[in-house]
Amino acid sequence: MDEIIQASPAEWEALRVVWSLKQASSKEISDILLESQGWKNATTKTLLGRLVKKGYLQTEKDGNRFIYSATVSEQAGANKRADDLFSSICSKAVGTTLVEIIKSKDLSFADRDLILQALEVKDFVETVSCDCVAHDCETCSHN
Numbered sequence: 001m002d003e004i005i006q007a008s009p010a011e012w013e014a015l016r017v018v019w020s021l022k023q024a025s026s027k028e029i030s031d032i033l034l035e036s037q038g039w040k041n042a043t044t045k046t047l048l049g050r051l052v053k054k055g056y057l058q059t060e061k062d063g064n065r066f067i068y069s070a071t072v073s074e075q076a077g078a079n080k081r082a083d084d085l086f087s088s089i090c091s092k093a094v095g096t097t098l099v100e101i102i103k104s105k106d107l108s109f110a111d112r113d114l115i116l117q118a119l120e121v122k123d124f125v126e127t128v129s130c131d132c133v134a135h136d137c138e139t140c141s142h143n
């Protein structure tokens with residue numbers, strides 16, 4: 001899938017259930033989301049319908065029920081979500097935000113190696129330009 005359409009936080013929650021189950025009926029997904037989020041079956045059904053429409057999920061008929069599976073890998077989904085986040089903040093704030101994420105999240109030694117490798121081959125630029133509408137954002141005035 002080239003263009004992944006934005007999914008809401010609730011839709012991501014439903015997607016995570018499908019990713020962990022690989023494939024599941026709407027009843028299985030509803031039961032889990034009822035327990036973990038307290039969402040009514042109708043809510044989950046709506047979310048699943050939207051995820052199919054957006055192309056994140058596909059359905060297969062199995063007798064009289066539908067089996068859902070993801071069309072996007074969990075990593076591709078995570079990349080998209082992170083991309084959405086970083087697209088919504090000033091490009092000048094991306095570096096410091098990445099640092100905050102590294103500081104606050106649990107990371108393994110393998111993660112550290114991946115991060116160090118990525119830094120080693122990364123092409124850096126002298127300065128990053130602000131991409132805010134006014135070009136006079138809070139981040140800019142602090143840098």
Ligand SMILES: [Zn+2]
Pocket residue numbers: 090091092130131132135136137138139140
């Ligand atoms: Zn800016």
